[in-house]
């Protein structure tokens with residue numbers, strides 16, 4: 001036992017020093033919205049506008065998925081399968097899908113992944129560690145809040161229903177993956193959308209309350225699912241599955257203050273655009289995009305993405321021992 005543990009620790013040391021880590025292929029599978037999309041929406045619909053947005057990222061440069069991969073792949077063997085779409089919601093939303101039929105919501109993304117997993121497009125087996133990561137839910141919330149943006153008022157029952165449904169859809173994803181045999185399933189908390197320049201100051205307290213409710217309910221639902229999964233034993237596919245929820249939105253919010261050199265503009269956007277799914281000719285890009293926490297009125301800048309991928313998400317995955325300690 002002690003020997004095995006020592007061996008495992010050694011293996012966790014790193015991809016260059018360690019034994020098994022060096023032979024492992026780490027497969028990141030990404031599920032999400034515009035914060036994680038690395039070109040799916042651009043390929044499907046020609047947006048966001050490549051004159052404003054970097055290669056299908058909804059920001060001015062590489063996003064957190066690019067940054068996490070680039071840093072990790074320097075030392076370890078990594079592959080990325082990204083199913084995220086700009087504008088995607090956690091729950092199906094028929095009215096919205098009519099306007100943007102090309103957007104794959106979380107249900108669609110999960111179906112695409114499961115199909116690729118079954119057909120062998122996603123590597124699997126000994127020597128392969130698959131790490132599914134989900135970051136979604138902001139658009140479900142924003143769609144419900146749209147009417148409230150100006151007068152800071154929304155139907156509290158409708159908001160509560162959105163929160164319940166969003167949590168249920170997010171956690172159903174984790175359950176579906178566990179039942180398909182995935183072992184370590186990662187969920188990010190909500191993103192700190194209350195910071196977005198799009199939101200009028202008067203609406204922020206309500207949005208913060210909703211974010212707290214979403215994260216708290218997600219924590220409870222993940223706990224309940226984990227307790228259920230613990231009762232599954234033996235050779236059944238879901239046996240041993242673990243769901244890792246990476247805290248709540250507050251560490252992401254705090255990250256904005258940790259970026260070096262600091263942003264000189266934490267509140268104003270570089271580009272006056274909130275709907276990158278539509279091309280708006282004549283939009284101007286500011287002279288100093290890297291000084292802004294927000295690139296447009298809803299999406300963070302690439303320097304914040306760098307922090308998020310390398311200083312936010314990567315060390316949390318290492319702490320959970322999903323990735324080797326030193327890379």
Ligand SMILES: *[C@@H]1O[C@H](CO)[C@@H](O)[C@H](O)[C@H]1NC(C)=O
Nearest residue numbers: 066069070073074078079080
């Ligand atoms: C991941 O990073 C490696 C090393 O920089 C690069 O070769 C590879 O193309 C990247 N993969 C993706 C999907 O960006």
Ligand SMILES: *[C@@H]1O[C@H](CO)[C@@H](O)[C@H](O)[C@H]1NC(C)=O
Nearest residue numbers: 097101102103104105107108
């Ligand atoms: C998403 O799934 C729904 C229900 O299966 C389907 O009708 C729709 O076409 C899918 N959308 C995309 C973009 O794949």
Ligand SMILES: *[C@@H]1O[C@H](CO)[C@@H](O)[C@H](O)[C@H]1NC(C)=O
Nearest residue numbers: 157158159160161162163164
């Ligand atoms: C949301 O879920 C909670 C807890 O399950 C429940 O008490 C509440 O009635 C639900 N609200 C709505 C609007 O569905």
Ligand SMILES: *[C@@H]1O[C@H](CO)[C@@H](O)[C@H](O)[C@H]1NC(C)=O
Nearest residue numbers: 212215216247248249250251
């Ligand atoms: C969010 O996480 C922080 C840090 O772990 C914690 O102090 C805070 O209470 C959490 N907020 C909620 C609403 O659970």
